[in-house]
Amino acid sequence: MALMSVRNLKKTFPIRGGIFGKKIGEIKAVDDVSFTVEKGETLGLVGESGCGKSTTGRTILRLYEPTAGEVEFEGKSILQYSPEEMRKARREMQMVFQDPFASLNPRQRIGKILEEPLIVHGLGGAKERKEQVEELLKVVGLDKFHMNRYPHQFSGGQRQRIGIARALSTKPKLIVADEPVSALDVSIQSQVLNLMMDLQEQFELTYIFIAHDLSVVKHISTRVGVMYLGRMVELAGRDELYRNPLHPYTQALMSAVPIPDPDAGKERIILSGDVPSPANPPLGCAFHPRCPYAMDVCKEVRPEMKDAGGGHQVACHLLDQ
Amino acid sequence: MAQPVLEIKHLKLHFFTDKGVVRAVDGLDLTVQKGEIVGLVGESGCGKSVTSLAIMGLVPKPPGKIVDGSIIFAGQDLTKLNNKQMRQLRGKEIAMIFQEPMTSLNPLFTIGNQLIEAIRTHEKISKKAARERALDILKKVGIAREGVLDEYPHQLSGGMRQRVMIAMAMVLRPRLLIADEPTTALDVTIQAQILDLMKSLNEEFGTSVLLITHDLGVVAEMCDRIIVMYEGQVAEEADQRRLFKNPAHPYTQGLLKSIPKLDEQKKRLYAIPGQVPSPFNLPAGCRFAPRCEFAMEICRKEEPEIVKVDEKHFSRCFLNQKEAIDHGAHERS
Numbered sequence: 048m049a050l051m052s053v054r055n056l057k058k059t060f061p062i063r064g065g066i067f068g069k070k071i072g073e074i075k076a077v078d079d080v081s082f083t084v085e086k087g088e089t090l091g092l093v094g095e096s097g098c099g100k101s102t103t104g105r106t107i108l109r110l111y112e113p114t115a116g117e118v119e120f121e122g123k124s125i126l127q128y129s130p131e132e133m134r135k136a137r138r139e140m141q142m143v144f145q146d147p148f149a150s151l152n153p154r155q156r157i158g159k160i161l162e163e164p165l166i167v168h169g170l171g172g173a174k175e176r177k178e179q180v181e182e183l184l185k186v187v188g189l190d191k192f193h194m195n196r197y198p199h200q201f202s203g204g205q206r207q208r209i210g211i212a213r214a215l216s217t218k219p220k221l222i223v224a225d226e227p228v229s230a231l232d233v234s235i236q237s238q239v240l241n242l243m244m245d246l247q248e249q250f251e252l253t254y255i256f257i258a259h260d261l262s263v264v265k266h267i268s269t270r271v272g273v274m275y276l277g278r279m280v281e282l283a284g285r286d287e288l289y290r291n292p293l294h295p296y297t298q299a300l301m302s303a304v305p306i307p308d309p310d311a312g313k314e315r316i317i318l319s320g321d322v323p324s325p326a327n328p329p330l331g332c333a334f335h336p337r338c339p340y341a342m343d344v345c346k347e348v349r350p351e352m353k354d355a356g357g358g359h360q361v362a363c364h365l366l367d368q
Numbered sequence: 369m370a371q372p373v374l375e376i377k378h379l380k381l382h383f384f385t386d387k388g389v390v391r392a393v394d395g396l397d398l399t400v401q402k403g404e405i406v407g408l409v410g411e412s413g414c415g416k417s418v419t420s421l422a423i424m425g426l427v428p429k430p431p432g433k434i435v436d437g438s439i440i441f442a443g444q445d446l447t448k449l450n451n452k453q454m455r456q457l458r459g460k461e462i463a464m465i466f467q468e469p470m471t472s473l474n475p476l477f478t479i480g481n482q483l484i485e486a487i488r489t490h491e492k493i494s495k496k497a498a499r500e501r502a503l504d505i506l507k508k509v510g511i512a513r514e515g516v517l518d519e520y521p522h523q524l525s526g527g528m529r530q531r532v533m534i535a536m537a538m539v540l541r542p543r544l545l546i547a548d549e550p551t552t553a554l555d556v557t558i559q560a561q562i563l564d565l566m567k568s569l570n571e572e573f574g575t576s577v578l579l580i581t582h583d584l585g586v587v588a589e590m591c592d593r594i595i596v597m598y599e600g601q602v603a604e605e606a607d608q609r610r611l612f613k614n615p616a617h618p619y620t621q622g623l624l625k626s627i628p629k630l631d632e633q634k635k636r637l638y639a640i641p642g643q644v645p646s647p648f649n650l651p652a653g654c655r656f657a658p659r660c661e662f663a664m665e666i667c668r669k670e671e672p673e674i675v676k677v678d679e680k681h682f683s684r685c686f687l688n689q690k691e692a693i694d695h696g697a698h699e700r701s
Contacts, residue, residue, distance in 0.1 A: 095555035095556065095557065095558075096555055202643050202644075204643060205643075232411035232412055232582065232644075233411065233582065233584070233623055233626055233627050234411060234622065234623060234626055234639065234640035234643075235643065236626070236627075237626035237627070237628075237637040237638065237639040237640075238639040238640075240628070240637055241636055241637055241639055244636070259555065259556070261556070261630060262627065262628040262629055262630050263628055265628065265630060265633070266628035266633070266634070266637065286633075289630065299557060300556060300557060301630065302560075303556040303557045303559065303560035304556055304585065304630055305559075305560075305563070305583065305585030305586045305588060305589045306585055306588065306589070306629065306630060306631060307584040307585045307587075307588045307612060307624065307627060307629065308588060308612055308629070308631070309588055309608050309609050309612050309613070310613075311588075311631065315560060315564075317557075317560050317561055317564055318557045318560075318561075319561075321525045321527055321528070321558065322555070
């Protein structure tokens with residue numbers, strides 16, 4: 048059984064305007080997305096800004112209420128849970144955010160920040176909690192004396208370690224990491240990626256790793272999903288996806304990544320135009336206005352996700368040709 | 369060789385703050401030849417952006433102060449010019465584009481208004497002629513729609529805004545374009561468009577480009593020569609091939625090893641240990657020594673000089689110095 052299974056997830060945000068704040072439209076941030084996450088794997092979600100990858104991550108933890116669809120965690124539908132039940136369930140699924148400064152209370156000491164989830168979930172007495180906080184700091188490569196410091200006294204990399212420690216404190220099964228290394232310098236980025244991979248092994252964690260950087264996602268993921276304008280366009284095993292991208296968008300995205308090797312000498316596909324607005328997505332395939340292979344059918348019919356063999360799923364009409 | 373477009377000699381720019389002196393740029397040498405694209409790379413706080421602001425004369429003084437060195441542009445020392453003289457150069461001879469185009473465009477004026485103002489500040493031509501020039505340059509940066517001139521910055525996407533910024537920078541055909549993280553705020557498919565555009569403008573106009581970025585992939589694709597900065601100093605300088613194929617400085621080596629690459633899969637990434645030291649409290653000796661896996665006794669005591677390790681390849685490291693000395697001794701014998 049999959050640890051988490053997401054079916055036909057939709058999330059729309061209303062656009063309000065006029066003096067009475069009437070709803071004048073909606074943004075389809077996540078538009079019919081389905082995937083499963085197996086225990087112990089890392090599912091990478093990539094895409095450009097506005098593609099809905101972060102909203103997907105937040106919606107499956109019910110930080111945003113989904114508009115439609117189904118989210119199951121260990122076989123149970125979490126969308127039916129009451130707020131109280133959901134809070135208990137969140138012990139098993141935690142989140143790491145991009146900007147660790149914005150997500151750490153500047154007025155609390157690190158010890159308190161890390162202890163809070165334990166108090167909320169009623170885990171252990173005061174003495175045990177303190178021991179656990181010390182243990183957590185050690186696990187993420189910080190020291191005991193850091194407990195008495197405030198967030199501003201740490202560097203970006205250290206703050207992200209604290210964010211990870213906080214997510215780990217309730218011993219979760221699933222961690223959704225939303226751009227956890229995007230704000231970090233390269234030398235610090237590799238430290239945090241290594242830490243996350245070590246912790247995954249040590250605590251048998253499952254990750255949903257959301258990022259815009261294809262190289263980073265490739266490094267850490269076992270399976271990767273590519274999103275475009277609220278939709279999943281391709282989903283496959285890591286090696287399969289990067290070796291054999293089938294969707295024209297995935298192909299363009301990969302060819303656009305600059306490679307730090309003067310001999311790489313690859314052919315670059317330069318897409319024309321910008322990503323359309325999610326308030327007014329194109330009919331049919333959302334990618335067709337920028338797609339070099341667009342056919343007539345692409346303008347009218349939205350392609351469904353289909354298996355192209357060996358679990359490599361892709362939503363593109365070219366496959367039917 | 370012909371006179372370089374830009375020659376920075378031993379530049380020291382320090383900030384005098386209440387907490388102490390920050391040696392943001394500390395003895396920097398840098399040249400840009402005509403038509404060349406030079407990359408300036410490093411992590412946050414290494415002094416790469418301050419260097420670009422120093423060239424433009426945009427460092428707030430105080431707290432900033434150029435304590436030593438010179439910035440020679442087209443035969444004159446920019447550090448000795450007054451505000452009025454600088455203003456005549458800025459935009460006309462040296463142009464700059466920034467990371468976030470929205471903050472460098474005025475939200476209250478139309479694109480046309482801002483482009484025409486840029487032209488008419490430096491050249492005495494009619495509004496109509498300026499409008500023609502504005503349209504012409506917009507076409508060159510890939511915006512064919514005439515209506516853009518009457519639109520406001522918020523009506524454009526991030527990629528389009530950056531194109532407008534590039535148009536504004538290039539419209540007076542400057543000799544030097546400084547691009548400070550021009551694509552960092554953009555998505556990769558848009559980044560590819562903008563890099564492509566910058567390269568073709570460089571070829572068409574022969575404009576020299578100083579490209580400042582933290583992205584080693586971007587410099588590998590764009591630059592002829594690359595300068596790696598660490599804590600206000602040049603750690604290594606080499607042409608693009610040598611830097612990526614044969615990096616000499618342990619910091620460059622570490623950086624290259626620590627980035628995940630699309631075309632290879634590693635079990636574990638190399639991580640440079642520790643973190644960038646506080647600028648108020650720089651280590652004695654080599655600034656990279658506390659994080660360097662090859663650090664020797666001498667590295668913690670003395671500051672290494674930058675030495676030549678190969679043709680057009682320089683590195684600030686005692687390891688290279690030793691090799692250079694050995695090499696020299698060998699040649700003499």
